[in-house]
Amino acid sequence: MPSIISIGECFIEFFTPKSFSETTSYERSFSGDTLNVLTMASKLGSSCGYISKVSDDELGDFLLDSWKELEIDTSQVKQMRGFNAIEFYSTQPKGQSSVIVYREGSIASKISENDIAESYISDSNILHVSGISQGISESSRKAVLKAVKVAKSNSVTVSYDTNYRDYLWNDTKEARRAMDEIIDYVDIVFPTHPDEPTKLLGENDPDKIYNYFMSKNVKKLILKCGDQGVIAYSDNRKYVSRAIAPKGVMDPRGAGDTFVGAYLHCINNDLDMSKSLQLATTAAGIKVGGRSIIAQPSTKEIKKHINDSLITESCFQNN
Numbered sequence: 001m002p003s004i005i006s007i008g009e010c011f012i013e014f015f016t017p018k019s020f021s022e023t024t025s026y027e028r029s030f031s032g033d034t035l036n037v038l039t040m041a042s043k044l045g046s047s048c049g050y051i052s053k054v055s056d057d058e059l060g061d062f063l064l065d066s067w068k069e070l071e072i073d074t075s076q077v078k079q080m081r082g083f084n085a086i087e088f089y090s091t092q093p094k095g096q097s098s099v100i101v102y103r104e105g106s107i108a109s110k111i112s113e114n115d116i117a118e119s120y121i122s123d124s125n126i127l128h129v130s131g132i133s134q135g136i137s138e139s140s141r142k143a144v145l146k147a148v149k150v151a152k153s154n155s156v157t158v159s160y161d162t163n164y165r166d167y168l169w170n171d172t173k174e175a176r177r178a179m180d181e182i183i184d185y186v187d188i189v190f191p192t193h194p195d196e197p198t199k200l201l202g203e204n205d206p207d208k209i210y211n212y213f214m215s216k217n218v219k220k221l222i223l224k225c226g227d228q229g230v231i232a233y234s235d236n237r238k239y240v241s242r243a244i245a246p247k248g249v250m251d252p253r254g255a256g257d258t259f260v261g262a263y264l265h266c267i268n269n270d271l272d273m274s275k276s277l278q279l280a281t282t283a284a285g286i287k288v289g290g291r292s293i294i295a296q297p298s299t300k301e302i303k304k305h306i307n308d309s310l311i312t313e314s315c316f317q318n319n
Contacts, residue, residue, distance in 0.1 A: 001123040002049030002073045003268050004041050007116075007140075007147055008034030008133040009108035010052060011101070012059055013292060015089040020098065023090070029292045030063055031087065032108075033132050033163055036254050040261025040283060040296050042070050046268050049073035049124070051115060051147075053107045055084050060107075076120055082107030091251050091291050103136070112139040113146045121147055122154035126264055130161040134178045135168030141178060148185035157267070158182075161190040161260055164199055176200050183216045190260050193223035193231065206231045207238075211318065220273075222263070224256045230281055234273050238316040241281045246305045247289025258296050259284035274311045281309045 010032030016023040038048040050072055054060035056079045063084065067074050085103035103109070111133075121127055127147060134141040151158045162179060169175040179200060183189075191197050194204040203209055206223055210233040213221045223231040229243040262283035266276035282305050286297040 001047075001120070003047045003125045004038065004128065004264055005049040005051065005076075005121065005124045005126070006034035006038055006128040007051040007111065007144060008032055008130060009085055009103070009106060009111075009136055009140075010035040010054075010063060011085045011087040011103070012063065013087045013089060015091055015291060017091055020088065020090055020100070026088070028062075029294060030066060031254060031293055032085075033130050033161065033257050034128060035067075036257030036293050036296075037128050037161075037261040037264065038072050039070055039293050040258045041265040041268070042072050043296055044262060044265040044299055044302075046265045047071075047073070049076060049120070051076040051111070051120070053078045053080055053082070053111055053115070055079070055107050056081050059084055076115070076117060078115065080107055080110075082110065084108070089253075089292075097251075106136075109137040109140055111137070111143045113142050116143055116146045116150065118150045121150045121156060124151075124156055125268055126157045126159055127151040128159040128161070128260070128264060129182070131163040131175060131178065132165060132168065134182075135165060135175065145182055148182045152185040157187045158185050159188045159190070159260070159264055160186045161256070162192070162196045162200060164192075164196045172199050183213075183218065186216075186218050188220040188222065189213055189218050190222050190224060190256070192256060193225045197223070206233075207316070207318075210238075210316070222277075224259060226252070230259070230277060232273065232277055233316060236316045236318065237273070238314050239273060239277055240312045241277045242310055244282065244285035244305065244308045245288055246286060246308060249288045251291045251295070252288045254293050254296075255284040255288050258287040258293070261296075262302075274313060278306060278309045278311050281311075282306045285309070
């Protein structure tokens, strides 16, 4: 059985280095926050599995075949009539890139509590969920809630990326309610700072954010700070990891997912916080140098650049 599993939706992605009005061809790939986490963890050697739905056509076949090639277990992916979410992405120079998404009513948004096999979760080590998986539909939100309850009752580590997207919610309060309904079951939380804590909690001070999540019995807080790196907390220790970009910056999308996937791989293999943050920061830094998840690095690439990633550790003073 897989050690790391996740729940969610994966896009079929078409990207081009030109503007949409100029291009005559697209490169095909796939992407989705919870799936991207698995592709990185699997690439590093962890056993991974996905809970989702795909279309019963050649595009659905493409997704399933691609995931199997990456050695991601698809036994809990149902192929059904419907359409996959599609994303068109123009990877032009920074500031000019654009995205067009078609997702409402996609087959993956129809995930429900009935799609959650309790034994699949209870036999794993880590369950990863996200605010996007909660936001794509009410039935998916209920599926996520059921999954984290099963995980908690079976001592499975629950990882949660808040991944707030305003277009998925009626308002910020609804997204906050979705977070609150599962936070008691969460062990590790990965907000993007400062945007998501500011919107969801009304707070942007990292120490105060940690105090809040500690009050909810969340064991680890890892703030993804983009090109500013990472601020993390665990067991009243504070860690700061500066960002690196050894190949420059071409496409930052998916870097956060790459970080989470690498980090979960590390804790799945009992690495300590400092080593986990160093490896995950390096993986994310390499990824931004290429397009889509195709740019997620190998273990060899990470080892080549890992010494560029510096971690500082200090005692957290709770005022």
